[in-house]
Amino acid sequence: MNLSDYQNEFDNLISKQSYSAVSQPSRKDTFSKFLDSGLPTRKWENWRHTDLSFLNKNNFRITEPGDASGGSIDVSNYEIANTFTVIIINGHYLTINSDLPKELTVSTNSNGENWTPKNKKDTPFELLNASLSDSTITITTEPNASIQKPIHILFLCTGNDDLMINPQVNIDISHSSSATIIEQYVSNTSSFFQNTSVFASIEKNASLNHVRIHSNSDQTANISGLHVTQSDDSTYNYFQLVDGGALQRSDIYTDLKGKNATCYLSGLALLDKKQHSATYIISDHIMPNCVSSQNFKSVLNGSASGVFNGRTIVREDSQKTDSKQSNKNLLLSDQALMNSNPQLEIYADDVKCAHGSTTGALDKEALFYMQSRGINKKEATSLLIRGFVSELINDIKNEDVKDYLFEKFDNWLLNNNQ
Structure with missing residues (x-):
């Protein structure tokens, strides 16, 4: 159009x-x-x-x-x-x-x-x-x-x-x-x-x-x-x-x-083929004594691509702010691509703020170790991917919703770990 x-x-x-x-x-x-x-x-x-x-x-x-x-x-x-x-x-x-x-x-x-x-x-x-x-x-x-x-x-x-x-x-x-x-x-x-x-x-x-x-x-x-x-x-x-x-x-x-507001943002992208997912965040700390976190992960297969751009703004009057950003990404193929850009914009001096980002393939040493203990490669790969994503889903408070999300993850993994 x-x-x-x-x-x-x-x-x-x-x-x-x-x-x-x-x-x-x-x-x-x-x-x-x-x-x-x-x-x-x-x-x-x-x-x-x-x-x-x-x-x-x-x-x-x-x-x-x-x-x-x-x-x-x-x-x-x-x-x-x-x-x-x-x-x-x-x-x-x-x-x-x-x-x-x-x-x-x-x-x-x-x-x-x-x-x-x-x-x-x-x-x-x-x-x-x-x-x-x-x-x-x-x-x-x-x-x-x-x-x-x-x-x-x-x-x-x-x-x-x-x-x-x-x-x-x-x-x-x-x-x-x-x-x-x-x-x-x-x-x-x-x-x-x-x-x-x-x-x-x-x-x-x-x-x-x-x-x-x-x-x-x-x-x-x-x-x-x-x-x-x-x-x-x-x-x-x-x-x-x-x-x-x-x-x-x-x-x-x-x-x-x-004041004293708490904001926890998290997300998981499970992508394959030529799918694309982008997340852009602005968390604006306007008042003091607030807590925020951004914790996002992606698992990318095929020619999938992803974007994470998380920005936290801490205003001048937002003293005692506690803010964290984390973006971790797992690439299952050489064609997958991830762009990550966590940002902190701080105008107050009495704050605790941190951010970090990592992108990479499965740990080959961990795969080798598990295979040496009799676990086949497919099962070892599944266990490592599950370990990577479980932290996020386990944080869901409602058990029925949590079970549904794990079911969706299992279905995706079944189709992407041949």
């Missing part, structure tokens, strides 16, 4: 009667900014390792409410035990699997009426999302609520058309509340472009455990922006698993705006 194609899709969208005069001016202004910026190219510093030709060579149609049909994907393959499951098909709400507790509200808007999409950073894809989004899901907890079962938002892309999907997710965790939210993205063999924006607000003394799973087909591009704002004494635990998709990119922004 070129910019004129996006213009045509935008014109078709706002011509619908369901889009009120309230949202149209904002959408038009936002889309004008998108046209001015254009899509990123490799000349842009934050995009120089990511090839967007997949988007350029496909003509995508914006999804409509009528596209929310059952499709050809068996939902049971992606069920996680003991969760509230919200099913979104082709960007539009379909159903929820059970009644929700009174302390939890899940609301949807599937046709854009009287609703203006959010936009925070004016990046090209966020501008595109705010211009074209015609559906949103909002999850809200009441104050002092403890939501025991995770909320599983299952985004399914299915059908024969090449679709562009621009959902927004709003998460509001009220003060002294806690919840676990899982986003999962799944697609069949058709070409899809998922462009998602997620906005999370964690109020005072509240906590959110947030898991993202990207399991799309090799004909899917998924670009997502995540914006998290934390208040005093709040806790945010984030984990992402990427085990599918032609192109996947996560832009993560965390603003620690409250």
Whole structure:
């Protein structure tokens, strides 16, 4: 698609009667900014390792409410035990699997009426999302609520058309509340472009455990922006698993705006063939006595490629900050490629900050030792890879979610350790 194609899709969208005069001016202004910026190219510093030709060579149609049909994907393959499951098909709400507790509200808007999409950073894809989004899901907890079962938002892309999907997710965790939210993205063999924006607000003394799973087909591009704002004494635990998709990119922004806030970000990319996954992070320490960490790993096979660019900003008033960054990557083939760039930007003097990055192949000495003890090479390789990734998955607090993630890892390993 070129910019004129996006213009045509935008014109078709706002011509619908369901889009009120309230949202149209904002959408038009936002889309004008998108046209001015254009899509990123490799000349842009934050995009120089990511090839967007997949988007350029496909003509995508914006999804409509009528596209929310059952499709050809068996939902049971992606069920996680003991969760509230919200099913979104082709960007539009379909159903929820059970009644929700009174302390939890899940609301949807599937046709854009009287609703203006959010936009925070004016990046090209966020501008595109705010211009074209015609559906949103909002999850809200009441104050002092403890939501025991995770909320599983299952985004399914299915059908024969090449679709562009621009959902927004709003998460509001009220003060002294806690919840676990899982986003999962799944697609069949058709070409899809998922462009998602997620906005999370964690109020005072509240906590959110947030898991993202990207399991799309090799004909899917998924670009997502995540914006998290934390208040005093709040806790945010984030984990992402990427085990599918032609192109996947996560832009993560965390603003620690409250004192004593804690933010743990982690992720695992399991890539093969020509898959590409990129993670860009900005953790902004605005107030003192906050803790943050970034712990990301990749296992790359075939001609897969990955990017990790993690940046931590420690503002002048953010004394007593404790921040760590770690990026470790395992290359299973000579053709695999990883670009890693952890960064610290420190303006305060009373802080503890550290970062590190390593990329390499399996330890040959460890393989030799295990084989000398009667373990065949295939099993030894599996044990070493499992040891490499287990630390991250074991940190997941919910046992059902943890089991599901290990199952996905085992399936990937089975296909990539022949």
